[in-house]
Amino acid sequence: MKINEIHNEKLNESYFEIKHPSGLTILVLPKAGYSSAYAVFSTKYGSIDTRLALADGSYTDIPEGTAHFLEHKLFESEELDAFERFAKTGANANAYTSFDRTGYLFSCTGNFKESLEILLDFVQKPYFTQETVEKEQGIIGQEIRMYKDVADWEVLFNLLRSLYQTHPVRIDIAGTEESIAQISAETLYSCYSSFYNLNNMVLAVSGNASVEEVLEVADRLLKPSKGVMAKREFVKEPAEPVTGYCEEKLSVNAPQFMLGFKENIKTPERTAEERLCTRILLDIIAGKASPLYKKLLESELINTTFSFEYFEGYGYASSIFGGETKDPQAVAKEIKDEIKRLKTEKVDKQSFERTRRKLYGRLIMMYNDVDELANELASTFFTGNGLFDEIEVCKAVTLDSVNDRLKDILEESGSALSVILPV
Amino acid sequence: MENTPFIKTIAPGVRLCAVQTDRFKTGCISFSMALPMDGNLAAKAILPYILHRSCKKYPDFSFLNGRLAELYGAALSAGVSKLGEAQLLSINLTSIDDRFALTGESIAQSSTELLLELIFDPDLVDGCFGEAAVQREKRLLIEKMESELNDKKAYALRRCEAIMCKGERYGLSKYGTKEEIEALTGETIFDAWQNMLKTAIIQIDIVGSGANESVADALIARFAKIERIPAEIQTLFVTMAAGTRREEEKLPVKQGKLVLGFRAGMEDALDEVTAAKVMTDIFGGGTYSKLFKNVREKMSLCYYCSARLNHLKGVIFVQSGIESDKAQLATDEILRQFESVKAGEIEDDDLKSSILSLCDHLRGIEDSPEDLAMWYTSQIIKPDITTPEQETEKIKLVTMEQVIAAANRVTLDTIYMLSGTAEEAETDEN
Numbered sequence: 001m002k003i004n005e006i007h008n009e010k011l012n013e014s015y016f017e018i019k020h021p022s023g024l025t026i027l028v029l030p031k032a033g034y035s036s037a038y039a040v041f042s043t044k045y046g047s048i049d050t051r052l053a054l055a056d057g058s059y060t061d062i063p064e065g066t067a068h069f070l071e072h073k074l075f076e077s078e079e080l081d082a083f084e085r086f087a088k089t090g091a092n093a094n095a096y097t098s099f100d101r102t103g104y105l106f107s108c109t110g111n112f113k114e115s116l117e118i119l120l121d122f123v124q125k126p127y128f129t130q131e132t133v134e135k136e137q138g139i140i141g142q143e144i145r146m147y148k149d150v151a152d153w154e155v156l157f158n159l160l161r162s163l164y165q166t167h168p169v170r171i172d173i174a175g176t177e178e179s180i181a182q183i184s185a186e187t188l189y190s191c192y193s194s195f196y197n198l199n200n201m202v203l204a205v206s207g208n209a210s211v212e213e214v215l216e217v218a219d220r221l222l223k224p225s226k227g228v229m230a231k232r233e234f235v236k237e238p239a240e241p242v243t244g245y246c247e248e249k250l251s252v253n254a255p256q257f258m259l260g261f262k263e264n265i266k267t268p269e270r271t272a273e274e275r276l277c278t279r280i281l282l283d284i285i286a287g288k289a290s291p292l293y294k295k296l297l298e299s300e301l302i303n304t305t306f307s308f309e310y311f312e313g314y315g316y317a318s319s320i321f322g323g324e325t326k327d328p329q330a331v332a333k334e335i336k337d338e339i340k341r342l343k344t345e346k347v348d349k350q351s352f353e354r355t356r357r358k359l360y361g362r363l364i365m366m367y368n369d370v371d372e373l374a375n376e377l378a379s380t381f382f383t384g385n386g387l388f389d390e391i392e393v394c395k396a397v398t399l400d401s402v403n404d405r406l407k408d409i410l411e412e413s414g415s416a417l418s419v420i421l422p423v
Numbered sequence: 424m425e426n427t428p429f430i431k432t433i434a435p436g437v438r439l440c441a442v443q444t445d446r447f448k449t450g451c452i453s454f455s456m457a458l459p460m461d462g463n464l465a466a467k468a469i470l471p472y473i474l475h476r477s478c479k480k481y482p483d484f485s486f487l488n489g490r491l492a493e494l495y496g497a498a499l500s501a502g503v504s505k506l507g508e509a510q511l512l513s514i515n516l517t518s519i520d521d522r523f524a525l526t527g528e529s530i531a532q533s534s535t536e537l538l539l540e541l542i543f544d545p546d547l548v549d550g551c552f553g554e555a556a557v558q559r560e561k562r563l564l565i566e567k568m569e570s571e572l573n574d575k576k577a578y579a580l581r582r583c584e585a586i587m588c589k590g591e592r593y594g595l596s597k598y599g600t601k602e603e604i605e606a607l608t609g610e611t612i613f614d615a616w617q618n619m620l621k622t623a624i625i626q627i628d629i630v631g632s633g634a635n636e637s638v639a640d641a642l643i644a645r646f647a648k649i650e651r652i653p654a655e656i657q658t659l660f661v662t663m664a665a666g667t668r669r670e671e672e673k674l675p676v677k678q679g680k681l682v683l684g685f686r687a688g689m690e691d692a693l694d695e696v697t698a699a700k701v702m703t704d705i706f707g708g709g710t711y712s713k714l715f716k717n718v719r720e721k722m723s724l725c726y727y728c729s730a731r732l733n734h735l736k737g738v739i740f741v742q743s744g745i746e747s748d749k750a751q752l753a754t755d756e757i758l759r760q761f762e763s764v765k766a767g768e769i770e771d772d773d774l775k776s777s778i779l780s781l782c783d784h785l786r787g788i789e790d791s792p793e794d795l796a797m798w799y800t801s802q803i804i805k806p807d808i809t810t811p812e813q814e815t816e817k818i819k820l821v822t823m824e825q826v827i828a829a830a831n832r833v834t835l836d837t838i839y840m841l842s843g844t845a846e847e848a849e850t851d852e853n
Contacts, residue, residue: 011448011523033444033446034790035787035789035790036787083710083711084710087709087711087772087773087776088772088775089779090776090779090780090782090783091783092709092780092783092784107787108783109786109787110786135723138724139719139720139723139725139726140726142724142725142726142744142746145677145678145744145746146678146726146744148677148678149575149676149677149678150574150575151573152573207790250675251572251674251676252570252572252573253569253572253573254569254570287488288484288485288488288491289485289486289488289489289491289492291485294484294485297559298559303563303566303567304567305570324566354489355492357492357495357496357525358491358492358493358495359496360496360525361494361495361496361497361519361523362496364448364449364519364523365448365449365498365519367448368447368449368792369791370790
């Protein structure tokens with residue numbers, strides 16, 4: 001078993017990559033002087049994986065929200081459930097499902113090996129019955145209803161449904177009360193056997209833990225997977241949005257908006273350089289030091305809830321601006337006008353350097369946090385990148401590459417405005 | 424030991440709490456000011472926001488943010504919170520450690536200077552806060568206060584606190600009232616700023632390699648010019664509920680929010696506080712708690728149901744998101760679980776799990792500069808500062824008898840339910 005060390009001189013950090021004989025990739029980033037360790041056992045299976053690959057090469061549809069449902073149910077077992085087992089080690093255990101992955105995790109400051117043993121064991125031991133599936137429908141039903149009242153959440157999913165015609169990023173991560181009613185123990189077992197193949201997974205550990213400790217537990221616990229491994233499809237998405245505008249009424253005090261620009265992508269994933277150049281551009285356009293931010297704040301069109309992000313994953317990428325506003329149309333127009341201006345006048349050297357420096361600092365800040373590091377290790381692994389790629393790109397990126405990027409993105413023809421209005 | 428803070432009195436009621444360490448990639452400095460919750464709360468609440476938006480050296484908001492970008496994306500934030508019945512104003516700055524700078528300047532030193540300029544050298548026009556800045560901050564503060572409605576979980580908790588603690592200062596909004604904010608002027612804010620520098624209990628928490636003597640010197644120089652008369656801050660502890668109040672409100676929401684407010688029976692913030700923490704955790708803390716195991720897992724009533732102790736006020740709140748028509752069922756079950764804690768129906772393993780989990784969490788605080796600074800900030804009104812490690816030693820000693828005794832001091836004060844309106848229930852049938 002080869003242990004590959006990846007070192008970054010400037011950060012003075014190293015992580016170790018191991019391809020375990022069971023098929024699982026293991027990534028470990030030890031942090032000197034830390035008492036806590038964080039481990040996440042992740043599968044490349046999220047809400048966008050709505051089709052299951054069969055042995056004959058064909059696909060079958062899975063109910064919306066199955067990845068998230070499976071995440072809830074995996075904690076159960078025929079004997080003690082995973083939470084009861086973690087209670088004996090003192091670790092804080094949890095799990096999450098995103099658009100493109102599911103992660104099972106714990107953080108602890110003691111009993112690391114015992115907790116890792118529980119993590120590797122329960123994730124490899126599915127136990128679903130019709131009765132426990134039905135019980136969970138009540139709990140997840142309440143989780144779904146909770147989000148229906150959260151304006152930040154609704155404004156985003158309404159936007160995604162407006163922007164994306166075919167890509168499953170338009171689906172709610174937890175599904176709907178109707179879709180989860182179609183999930184049976186059998187659905188969960190077939191999704192499990194495909195998506196939880198160890199070759200489709202990664203174990204990422206950061207903090208107070210060593211490669212030796214991790215491998216000692218892994219060697220004992222990991223069992224090679226059989227069966228058909230999941231294959232993720234690149235769903236082609238048309239350049240145009242479904243609609244340029246949508247609105248919903250909710251119990252909120254002020255209107256909220258989200259303006260998204262869908263990128264017309266030819267390949268499923270963005271490179272580290274594309275991601276970084278886009279983030280630099282968004283900060284130059286709407287960051288707190290930008291003329292646009294000042295103008296919007298002074299004209300009372302935004303308040304401190306204003307934010308923006310580069311939202312991207314397998315097969316989708318959008319630049320999104322949002323927040324509270326008294327006039328969603330006016331703020332959308334201001335943002336579009338500023339983008340047009342910048343596309344004509346191009347980014348200047350000073351803004352570029354200042355913003356690059358800011359993002360460089362923000363990338364370094366991440367290296368304090370063991371939770372974030374382990375999750376980032378898992379996420380960069382699934383996209384085929386290394387943990388240090390972005391910081392290296394940030395040191396080398398040029399003004400020309402940022403201006404080239406600006407030509408390819410933020411097209412008005414691919415945009416949509418999502419609005420939440422007070423009831 | 425590396426984690427033990429260096430504590431120094433800078434001026435009367437001003438304390439520096441510095442943890443010098445190079446194990447982090449960042450340095451973090453937090454400037455916190457505690458004031459009694461009386462008088463014009465709005466004039467005090469607006470201060471951290473108006474102060475962190477500009478200063479004499481950087482009167483323009485965009486220039487200030489340009490400067491922060493040059494300091495490698497130093498993250499500046501401001502906030503207001505309640506600490507028992509103290510109004511806590513804070514301004515925080517996090518920046519990367521000097522060893523990661525691409526050029527030679529000391530980021531830690533520049534960041535500290537900048538933070539002090541924001542607090543001590545505001546951008547004044549004719550001796551008070553300028554009209555444009557005042558109008559902007561008033562609007563932003565009112566919108567911040569009004570948008571509290573958007574987060575229904577937090578909104579329901581605040582409503583329950585306000586109903587339960589009506590007539591107590593804890594029941595007031597940390598931002599003051601909308602009318603108070605609207606009435607603010609450059610002069611009233613200036614007076615509040617002067618009063619804050621003179622009377623607030625102040626603590627500067629700093630974590631990182633830059634947490635050294637030079638920070639103390641810079642602070643001493645700033646406070647040398649100020650005549651300090653620190654305020655007395657006291658919190659009223661109501662040890663027993665007079666009876667049980669019930670209140671229901673309706674809003675067009677899909678999920679109802681239930682909040683149960685209890686009096687913990689504490690006479691002050693130190694009164695058997697460790698036992699109360701463990702007891703609350705067994706009742707509704709982690710996944711081993713009574714509420715998680717029964718209300719969520721056994722009865723499938725909710726996605727979350729948890730209990731939290733605010734030891735600085737001696738109150739416990741249970742929160743859950745449920746179907747509006749299940750309020751009675753959920754309330755009965757929560758109270759039944761509480762009775763079982765009082766009756767001592769607690770497994771030894773559950774006590775062990777709780778102590779393990781609380782101690783694990785406390786040790787984890789040492790691994791985040793922001794969490795560590797917040798840990799010390801939360802002790803701003805206490806005479807003696809304890810480390811997370813000292814707290815774990817106390818937690819480990821809590822016995823089953825103490826947990827049961829702590830539960831038997833608790834009384835139910837208020838049941839608050841935020842329910843969906845009938846129209847929402849109907850549309851859900853579609």
